[in-house]
Amino acid sequence: MLVIDNLTKRYSTGDLAVDNVSLSVPAGQVVGLIGPSGAGKSSLIRCVNRLVEPSEGAIKLNGLDLSKLSRGALGKARRRMGMIFQEYALVDRLTVMENVLSGRLGYVGFWRSYLRRFPQADIDRAFVVLERVGLLDHIDKRADALSGGQRQRVGIARALVQEPDLLLVDEPTASLDPKTSRQIMRLIVEICAERGLAAIVNIHDVALAQMFVQRIVGLRKGAIVFDGPPDGLTPEALTEIYGAEDWASTISKAQEEDADEAETGLPGKTLASA
Amino acid sequence: MSSISRRWTPPPLIANRALRYGVYAGLCLYLLVAFSTIEFNWTRMSEGAARAGNLFAGFLRPDFTSRWDDIEAGLLESLTMTVTSTIVGIILSIPFGIGAARNIAPAPVYAFCRAFIAVARSLQEVIIAIFLVVLFGFGPFAGFLTLAFATIGFLAKLLAEDIEDCDPAPLEAIRATGAGWWQVLAYAILPQVAPRLIGLSLYRVDINFRESAVVGIVGAGGIGATLNTAMDRYEFDSAAAILLIIIGIVLACEYASGYIRAKVQ
Ligand SMILES: Nc1ncnc2c1ncn2[C@@H]1O[C@H](COP(=O)(O)OP(=O)(O)OP(=O)(O)O)[C@@H](O)[C@H]1O
Ligand SMILES: [Mg+2]
Numbered sequence: 054m055l056v057i058d059n060l061t062k063r064y065s066t067g068d069l070a071v072d073n074v075s076l077s078v079p080a081g082q083v084v085g086l087i088g089p090s091g092a093g094k095s096s097l098i099r100c101v102n103r104l105v106e107p108s109e110g111a112i113k114l115n116g117l118d119l120s121k122l123s124r125g126a127l128g129k130a131r132r133r134m135g136m137i138f139q140e141y142a143l144v145d146r147l148t149v150m151e152n153v154l155s156g157r158l159g160y161v162g163f164w165r166s167y168l169r170r171f172p173q174a175d176i177d178r179a180f181v182v183l184e185r186v187g188l189l190d191h192i193d194k195r196a197d198a199l200s201g202g203q204r205q206r207v208g209i210a211r212a213l214v215q216e217p218d219l220l221l222v223d224e225p226t227a228s229l230d231p232k233t234s235r236q237i238m239r240l241i242v243e244i245c246a247e248r249g250l251a252a253i254v255n256i257h258d259v260a261l262a263q264m265f266v267q268r269i270v271g272l273r274k275g276a277i278v279f280d281g282p283p284d285g286l287t288p289e290a291l292t293e294i295y296g297a298e299d300w301a302s303t304i305s306k307a308q309e310e311d312a313d314e315a316e317t318g319l320p321g322k323t324l325a326s327a
Numbered sequence: 328m329s330s331i332s333r334r335w336t337p338p339p340l341i342a343n344r345a346l347r348y349g350v351y352a353g354l355c356l357y358l359l360v361a362f363s364t365i366e367f368n369w370t371r372m373s374e375g376a377a378r379a380g381n382l383f384a385g386f387l388r389p390d391f392t393s394r395w396d397d398i399e400a401g402l403l404e405s406l407t408m409t410v411t412s413t414i415v416g417i418i419l420s421i422p423f424g425i426g427a428a429r430n431i432a433p434a435p436v437y438a439f440c441r442a443f444i445a446v447a448r449s450l451q452e453v454i455i456a457i458f459l460v461v462l463f464g465f466g467p468f469a470g471f472l473t474l475a476f477a478t479i480g481f482l483a484k485l486l487a488e489d490i491e492d493c494d495p496a497p498l499e500a501i502r503a504t505g506a507g508w509w510q511v512l513a514y515a516i517l518p519q520v521a522p523r524l525i526g527l528s529l530y531r532v533d534i535n536f537r538e539s540a541v542v543g544i545v546g547a548g549g550i551g552a553t554l555n556t557a558m559d560r561y562e563f564d565s566a567a568a569i570l571l572i573i574i575g576i577v578l579a580c581e582y583a584s585g586y587i588r589a590k591v592q
Binding site for chain 1: 329494496497499500501502503504505506507509510511512515518519521
């Protein structure tokens with residue numbers, strides 16, 4: 054359970070990126086965070102694992118206040134939070150397996166990790182998640198030899214191998230084609246359900262968000278202006294979040310696509326082919 | 328559509344016409360004046376021409392044998408100097424390079440390492456060698472210290488810049504897993520900079536060999552000292568042999584490092 058209390062982030066440049074946000078995400082719930090560019094979505098999720106230092110407010114993960122932790126304690130707490138990035142943020146020159154095992158760095162000492170002598174339990178965990186994301190055939194390939202969809206799967210595997218309580222996902226599909234985007238979103242949502250993970254997913258594609266997440270939070274200029282189920286996103290709500298536009302087509306497209314998905318049958322089985 | 332062809336020329340560097348021609352005229356004038364102040368002493372040049380004749384004659388008949396003992400000793404000294412100074416230089420340049428990278432080093436460490444690198448780089452090898460020869464006496468130890476010091480300046484600066492140019496996304500990602508500072512270094516930075524670090528280190532091997540010949544001239548031992556002696560004795564044929572050997576070794580280093588660099592990319 055993640056509880057964010059009156060979180061504010063003001064950068065040293067004076068930009069108020071997150072403005073007094075309170076939000077709680079129970080275990081197992083996937084929240085889609087939408088909002089125009091510059092609304093503060095990335096800043097908000099980076100405050101949670103303190104890649105960005107929050108200015109005010111509290112962030113509690115299972116009761117532990119993350120905003121007050123010292124360096125060392127923060128490192129320990131970060132192990133419980135997996136992060137997935139838009140541009141995958143893999144280390145290109147390392148192999149798939151090394152990238153995935155880097156998710157265990159918080160648990161092993163420096164020399165062990167430097168010499169790639171990970172405990173067998175960690176290697177087993179890595180194999181489990183690699184199988185789950187459908188990459189068992191590529192474990193010794195270098196990360197830069199993969200397609201975008203495969204790279205994002207490595208990113209997901211790296212986050213999962215941490216065995217986190219929370220996933221922070223920053224625009225996971227922004228660099229992917231529509232089909233791969235859906236597969237990746239579906240994978241993330243399914244995994245959260247399987248493992249009972251709370252997740253915050255920043256996403257620009259409103260239709261895609263509506264298709265997969267259980268709850269949508271709309272951010273505008275750093276403040277929450279919408280919080281509700283996906284079908285609560287009326288044209289009025291979208292105007293509130295993004296500003297005036299003709300929203301009818303965006304929403305109806307989403308609903309058609311929903312229908313589409315239903316027709317093409319069971320999701321999840323076609324994952325490994327992307 | 329109009330078929331009038333419109334002319335286009337690139338805009339001149341200095342837009343103001345008068346200023347532009349003024350600058351050109353000033354430059355020409357300066358060149359003329361500058362040349363007129365150079366003294367050409369024709370008698371000395373003709374004397375020099377005779378010596379140049381000897382020199383080139385010597386170079387056409389390089390003599391490897393009569394001073395071979397000196398040459399061999401000088402060479403060994405230079406090679407030892409090169410290898411040891413490069414290795415020590417690389418080992419020390421890594422902490423300095425990391426310390427001088429703004430994106431990972433704390434501010435005081437950054438300031439100190441940058442200052443050290445600036446000093447190391449602002450002094451030319453020959454000047455360092457003169458100092459160190461005074462401090463430690465003639466011989467290869469002064470040469471070794473000179474080259475190691477210069478290597479630190481060179482490699483640490485380039486390494487620091489490489490680290491600063493690293494893609495920040497993997498850094499963030501590794502940090503977000505709860506990894507410690509050393510692990511971020513080993514997992515996110517090292518893989519990104521390792522190929523260039525290897526390439527630069529190899530490049531530094533042949534720079535150091537060349538420099539070992541130069542610092543020898545000011546007394547820091549090595550093949551440079553042998554070359555200097557040969558020149559002083561007007562033994563141009565031995566000097567030619569030494570130069571040929573230096574060229575040969577630099578070429579060999581060049582090929583070897585090119586080959587290895589291609590392998591590690
Ligand atoms: N490192 C930074 N320093 C200063 N200001 C920043 C920094 N990062 C973000 N900002 C500012 O904070 C505000 C929110 O940025 P943020 O990146 O969180 O938005 P976003 O909703 O993620 O946008 P996008 O959808 O384009 O990714 C912007 O006004 C931005 O200029
Ligand atoms: Mg963003």
